[in-house]
Amino acid sequence: MPTDMLDRWREQDWQLIPPTRLSASENLALDEVLTGRVGRGERKPTIRFWQWAGPAVILGRFQSVQNEIDADAARRNGIEIVRRITGGGTILAQPDDVIMYSIYVPDSFVRGLSFADSYREFDHWVIDALGELGVNAWYEGLNDITSEGGKIGGAAQARRNGAVLHHAAVAYRMDHELMGQVLRIGQEKLSDKGIRSADRRVGPLRQQIDLEREEITQHFIDFFRRQFGLTDDTITPDEQQEMQRLATEKFQTRDWVYFLP
Amino acid sequence: MHGEYKVPKGKLVVVDLERDGDRLRNVQISGDFFLYPDDALDALSASLEGAVAGASEAVYREIVTAAVPPGTEMVGFSPEAIAIAVVRAQQDEPEEGTDRAD
Numbered sequence: 001m002p003t004d005m006l007d008r009w010r011e012q013d014w015q016l017i018p019p020t021r022l023s024a025s026e027n028l029a030l031d032e033v034l035t036g037r038v039g040r041g042e043r044k045p046t047i048r049f050w051q052w053a054g055p056a057v058i059l060g061r062f063q064s065v066q067n068e069i070d071a072d073a074a075r076r077n078g079i080e081i082v083r084r085i086t087g088g089g090t091i092l093a094q095p096d097d098v099i100m101y102s103i104y105v106p107d108s109f110v111r112g113l114s115f116a117d118s119y120r121e122f123d124h125w126v127i128d129a130l131g132e133l134g135v136n137a138w139y140e141g142l143n144d145i146t147s148e149g150g151k152i153g154g155a156a157q158a159r160r161n162g163a164v165l166h167h168a169a170v171a172y173r174m175d176h177e178l179m180g181q182v183l184r185i186g187q188e189k190l191s192d193k194g195i196r197s198a199d200r201r202v203g204p205l206r207q208q209i210d211l212e213r214e215e216i217t218q219h220f221i222d223f224f225r226r227q228f229g230l231t232d233d234t235i236t237p238d239e240q241q242e243m244q245r246l247a248t249e250k251f252q253t254r255d256w257v258y259f260l261p
Numbered sequence: 262m263h264g265e266y267k268v269p270k271g272k273l274v275v276v277d278l279e280r281d282g283d284r285l286r287n288v289q290i291s292g293d294f295f296l297y298p299d300d301a302l303d304a305l306s307a308s309l310e311g312a313v314a315g316a317s318e319a320v321y322r323e324i325v326t327a328a329v330p331p332g333t334e335m336v337g338f339s340p341e342a343i344a345i346a347v348v349r350a351q352q353d354e355p356e357e358g359t360d361r362a363d
Contacts (some may be wrong), residue, residue: 060293061296061299062290062291062292062293062294062296062299062302063291063292063293064275064277064289064291067263067275067277067291085299086295087272087293087294087295087296087299087336087337088293088295089273089293090293115295115334115336116336141270141271142270142271142272142295142336142337143295156295157295158297158299159297160298186265186273188265188266188267188273189265189267189273260289260291261289
């Protein structure tokens with residue numbers, strides 16, 4: 001691990017895009033747009049917190065729809081099915097149940113880091129921020145954030161056009177019944193985890209601390225600002241336009257969502 | 262036919278395929294792994310298209326290894342993991358009464 005990582009965090013002129021209510025496909029499109037802009041030097045390194053207009057199930061880049069979800073059950077429950085540009089596993093995102101953030105930074109930031117190390121590095125501050133709230137959390141495997149109370153989150157990365165996109169989802173609350181209906185979690189996936197029940201793998205924050213979701217999000221923002229500096233920013237009209245075009249022309253298309261049926 | 266393999270401490274690899282006589286057809290590799298660049302998946306899946314059915318893990322591992330484009334990063338899985346899932350898929354016996362459409 002390079003010894004100057006803390007310097008690298010502090011050297012960036014970080015911009016904050018606060019939670020902005022968008023549809024699932026807009027959220028995913030915005031990740032692609034902002035990654036491209038940071039890579040081309042048109043936008044400074046940025047951290048964005050997500051907000052959802054409605055419930056969605058988000059597949060990883062390489063997951064098959066049928067293997068991961070019961071599409072009929074998703075439809076019955078009014079859940080949009082979308083696919084993101086990063087690898088990793090499926091997330092059931094209900095607007096009030098999850099805290100998600102994306103970090104966009106030029107790839108010089110991860111110079112000298114292995115893929116595995118870069119995952120840990122990007123979420124290190126969140127682990128520390130959770131610690132301040134009394135949640136003892138740590139990184140497990142390649143991309144999981146876990147705690148004494150169970151798994152609380154996961155991260156994924158894409159690298160393109162000279163930039164890294166690192167996004168992570170932290171579970172605030174979990175609707176186990178809905179998850180059971182919509183997500184298919186096979187036994188093989190649990191084979192090396194030593195546990196049988198999918199429910200027991202998770203420990204959403206609401207079960208662990210008495211804070212509202214918005215309060216935790218605000219703590220994350222404050223913590224990041226305190227550690228590395230942070231300038232308030234917004235999505236520009238230009239970015240918004242590109243996001244909407246990409247949401248329609250790519251992320252909402254059947255070709256993209258059912259790329260692996 | 263469907264096979265899965267969870268890499269210890271790594272990610273899940275899923276292979277769906279059909280057998281056409283002694284050949285593999287319509288091979289689809291999926292999972293919660295990470296792959297850079299992302300279009301390398303096409304090369305991995307294509308390498309197994311028309312491969313001989315009923316071969317050993319070592320044979321499939323070599324086929325996939327040879328097809329990995331230069332500069333590709335496979336994170337949380339490997340040609341070996343894909344080969345195991347390919348062998349498992351061919352051992353898959355569809356259960357009666359399941360509604361699996363693949």
